[in-house]
Amino acid sequence: xxxxxxxxxxxxxxxxxxxxxxxxxxxxxxxxxxxxxxxxxxxxxxxxxxxxxxxxxxxxxxxxxxxxxxxxxxxxxxxxxxxxxxxxxxxxxxxxxxxxxxxxxxxxxxxxxxxxxxxxxxxxxxxxxx
Amino acid sequence: xxxxxxxxxxxxxxxxxxxxxxxxxxxxxxxxxxxxxxxxxxxxxxxxxxxxxxxxxxxxxxxxxxxxxxxxxxxxxxxxxxxxxxxxxxxxxxxxxxxxxxxxxxxxxxxxxxxxxxxxxxxxxxxxxxxxxxxxxxxxxxxxxxxxxxxxxxxxxxxxxxxxxxxxxxxxxxxxxxxxxxxxxxxxxxxxxxxxxxxxxxxxxxxxxxxxxxxxxxxxxxxxxxxxxxxxxxxxxxxxxxxxxxxxxxxxxxxxxxxxxxxxxxxxxxxxxxxxxxxxxxxxxxxxxxxxxxxxxxxxxxxxxxxxxxxxxxxxxxxxxxxxxxxxxxxxxxxxxxxxxxxxxxxxxxxxxxxxxxxxxxxxxxxxxxxxxxxxxxxxxxxxxxxxxxxxxxxxxxxxxxxxxxxxxxxxxxxxxxxxxxxxxxxxxxxxxxxxx
Numbered sequence: 225x226x227x228x229x230x231x232x233x234x235x236x237x238x239x240x241x242x243x244x245x246x247x248x249x250x251x252x253x254x255x256x257x258x259x260x261x262x263x264x265x266x267x268x269x270x271x272x273x274x275x276x277x278x279x280x281x282x283x284x285x286x287x288x289x290x291x292x293x294x295x296x297x298x299x300x301x302x303x304x305x306x307x308x309x310x311x312x313x314x315x316x317x318x319x320x321x322x323x324x325x326x327x328x329x330x331x332x333x334x335x336x337x338x339x340x341x342x343x344x345x346x347x348x349x350x351x352x353x354x
Numbered sequence: 355x356x357x358x359x360x361x362x363x364x365x366x367x368x369x370x371x372x373x374x375x376x377x378x379x380x381x382x383x384x385x386x387x388x389x390x391x392x393x394x395x396x397x398x399x400x401x402x403x404x405x406x407x408x409x410x411x412x413x414x415x416x417x418x419x420x421x422x423x424x425x426x427x428x429x430x431x432x433x434x435x436x437x438x439x440x441x442x443x444x445x446x447x448x449x450x451x452x453x454x455x456x457x458x459x460x461x462x463x464x465x466x467x468x469x470x471x472x473x474x475x476x477x478x479x480x481x482x483x484x485x486x487x488x489x490x491x492x493x494x495x496x497x498x499x500x501x502x503x504x505x506x507x508x509x510x511x512x513x514x515x516x517x518x519x520x521x522x523x524x525x526x527x528x529x530x531x532x533x534x535x536x537x538x539x540x541x542x543x544x545x546x547x548x549x550x551x552x553x554x555x556x557x558x559x560x561x562x563x564x565x566x567x568x569x570x571x572x573x574x575x576x577x578x579x580x581x582x583x584x585x586x587x588x589x590x591x592x593x594x595x596x597x598x599x600x601x602x603x604x605x606x607x608x609x610x611x612x613x614x615x616x617x618x619x620x621x622x623x624x625x626x627x628x629x630x631x632x633x634x635x636x637x638x639x640x641x642x643x644x645x646x647x648x649x650x651x652x653x654x655x656x657x658x659x660x661x662x663x664x665x666x667x668x669x670x671x672x673x674x675x676x677x678x679x680x681x682x683x684x685x686x687x688x689x690x691x692x693x694x695x696x697x698x699x700x701x702x703x704x705x706x707x708x709x710x711x712x713x714x715x716x717x718x719x720x721x722x723x724x725x726x727x728x729x730x731x732x733x734x735x736x737x738x739x740x741x742x743x744x745x746x747x748x749x750x751x752x753x754x755x756x757x758x759x760x761x762x763x764x765x766x767x768x769x770x771x772x773x774x775x776x777x778x779x780x781x782x783x784x785x786x787x788x789x790x791x
Contacts, residue, residue, distance in 0.1 A: 278367045292372055296391035299399055323398060323406035328370060328388040330406040 230254070233351045234319070239338050242268075242347055256350030260289050262310070264303075267345055276350070278327045289348075296325055297335075297348070305337055306346055315340045324350065376471035382464065384410035384421060393471055396455060400442060409469060416442050417457070418699065427461055434459040434467075439478065441635040443757045452639050452755070454478045505585070506599040510535050510549040513598070522603055524571035535601055538578070540569045542690040545709045551644045553599060556582045565613055567691075568603065577610035578603050623697040625675055626682030634696035638706050638756040641694070645749055652749040653715035655705040656763040657685070657722070660741045660775040662701035673733040677740055680731045688722040704760065712748040712780060719744045719778045727776055741776035743767060748781075 231241050233255045242250070242259065247268070250257050256273030260266055269284045279293070290298035297303055301320065309316035316339040323330050332353040339346035370377070376393030380386050385408050389397075394406060401412045410421040417440055427434045440455045456474040461467055502522035505513045511534050512519075515527040523530075523538055530537065536544045543566065556562040561583045568578035585598040606613070621633035629637065645652055659665070659681055666674040678701060685695050685703060694706040707715050723742055730737040745767030753759050762781040770779040 277371075278364060279371070280364065283364065283368055292368075294391060295372065295374075296394035296398070299395050301398060321404050323394060323401075323404075325371075325389050325391045325394045327367060328390055330386050330389050330394070332405065 233334070233336065233349060238317075238336070238349070239340055239343055239347070242338075243343065243345070255352075256348075258289065258293070258348045258350070259345040260306075260348070261345060264289050264306075266293055268347075273350060276326050276331075276352070294324070294348075297322075302335065302337065302348070306339060309339045309346075313341045316346075321353070374472075376469075378409060378469045378471065379462075380409045380467045380469070382424070382467065384408045384424075384467070387466075393469075396471055396473060409467075413440075413457075416440050416455075420459075424459070424461070424467065429461070431461050431463055434461055439474065439632060441632055443755055452635065501602055501604045504530075504535070504601040504603070506535060506553075506582070506601055508553070508594050508597040510546075510553055510599070522605055523568075526571075529571065535582075538568050538580070538603060540567055540575065540691065543567065543692055545692060547648075547650055547709050548692065550648075552582055553597070554647065556584050556599060557597070560584070565606070568605075576605045577607045577613070579606045580604075623682075626679055626697050628682050628685065628703070629694060629696035631696065631698050634694060634698070634704060634706075635756065637694045641706055641708055642756055644708075649749070649751070651709060651711040651714070653707045653710045653712055654747050654749075654759050654763045655707065655715055655719045656745045656760065656767045657681075657703040657705065657719075657742050658744075658767055658771070659701035660743055660771075662740075665738065665740060669733065669736060669738060673731075673736065673738060676733045677731050677738060680729070681726065681740075681742065684722060684726055684729070688718060688725060704763075712746060715746050715748065716778060716780060719746055723776065723778055743770040743775045744778045745770055746778060746780050 231238070231253060235241060242257065247270075250268065250270035251272075253270060253272055256276055257268060257270040258266060258273055259268030266284050266287055266289050269281050274281055274284070277293075284293050287293060290303050301322065305316060305318060308314075316337055319334055319336045322333055322335045324333050325331070334351045334353055336349040336351070337347075338349065370390050373390055374392060376396050377388075377390045378386055378393045378397075379388040386406055389406060397406060397409075397412045398404075400416060402414060403411065406412060410424075413420055424434055436458050438457045438459075440457055442453050442455055453473055453475045456470075456472050458470040459467060460469070500518065500521055502518045503516055504519055505516075507513050511532055512530045515531060519530060520526060525537070534546060534549055536546060536549055552562040552564075561581055563579070563581050565577070565579045567575050568580070569575055581602045582599050583602075585600055586596060618627070621629055621636075623630045641652065659677060662674065662677070665677055678697070681701075681703065682695075682697065685705065689695055689705050689707070692708060693710075694708075696704050698704050707718070710718075723744060727739075727741050730739045732738075745763045745765065747753075747759055747762035747766060749759060753762070766779045766781040769782070770777050773779065
């Protein structure tokens, strides 16, 4: 295993890494990565997240995150944070405890929400909590 | 040929992910075994522990009796509750919103429950508006009674005389000219501020309608339906000073019983006749909107019967019910008609007092406290004496919503209990962090 490719969930310069990482790089991560564009459509979706949710990439890429992929995040705790950052043109890097409904099972996760005014994509990172 | 099972499974999974309604399956004790995303979206903001492991825990704050309801459900399977409307508040502090969730809970068997949860905020609002319009159309359609037509100036004062006013209300031209429309109501039913609120609501929605007791010149009361409609064009950029309104008052006394019975069935607590929890939040929300538009004094009193469990244990539940009815009757006699009186549940009551300062609310709450302490409730041959404690809080810009105001009053109530009961306490800002005394 190529250890220098493994980036930790809490990596400080995460946005820079994600921006430069290839799809293969993202697939090697041991946490979920969902990248969305300004219209909240999913542009990037890595293997870890795909396996956890039970959805293949082609069912997700190009679709609206908060409607088709993860409606559970469409509240003030997640979606609102992205909206606020977008509205204020400010950077966002919040990590919150959350519960996702992966394959209809409640699963405790940490979500890291990332956005910056000068970046095209915004990211939701998902790490399972044990 | 059919698609491979895996593919169908994935499609089914996504169908559940996207379903625009919340679905959750639990064990008999509420432990969540399966839950779909929309359900998580609705429940996560409510969850007190930031988890989603138990449905009863997640709904604890808004439906404290859910676990009990399930336990009390007599049949092996069936509908425990059907499209029950649960008012909640969600969102960040500072810009919280009121939402209404609909909850249907099915008992599948001894081990499993299934719930359907959806956000019905919009439809509840639409229903309410529809109910109002229907009520008014009904009055027009079936009412053969006469009506009074009054024109109002921007402050809600009567501009022009019209003989219909005298026919319905008994007031003469000299008596009404230039006076506020509040003169058509009993003394404590409408404040001057409320008059302006109603004009504003008419501006915003095209009309303002209410039904309730009105008063004639000779002091006699009748059940009136009162519609205020703007005469100025809504879209026109006219200044407030140019606004004018028409007020139509109809005597619908013959419909009063039916109207009251309907209102009671939907809005009232069956035991005490006060507003139920849902009606309280509906009314409180309206008051909060009015406050946000135009801040003015507004206070809230939380009331709790002291040692109520002891009363129940000592005298039985029937006596407990009699005490609660007595307490509610005392509240109705003490507070004003314009105050919002409700039973939140158990022995817990609340009063929202529009246009009332902290001092004003405290004075009336003390009066109530003394009234209760000085009386006894006759149940059979027993004379039960009891007391109440009350906590008071008042609106300011730091209070984001009705929940926050209730929270403050609750803290004050806690202080009243801790201070020996049978007393009234105000919310103290400095005591806030030290709640765990």
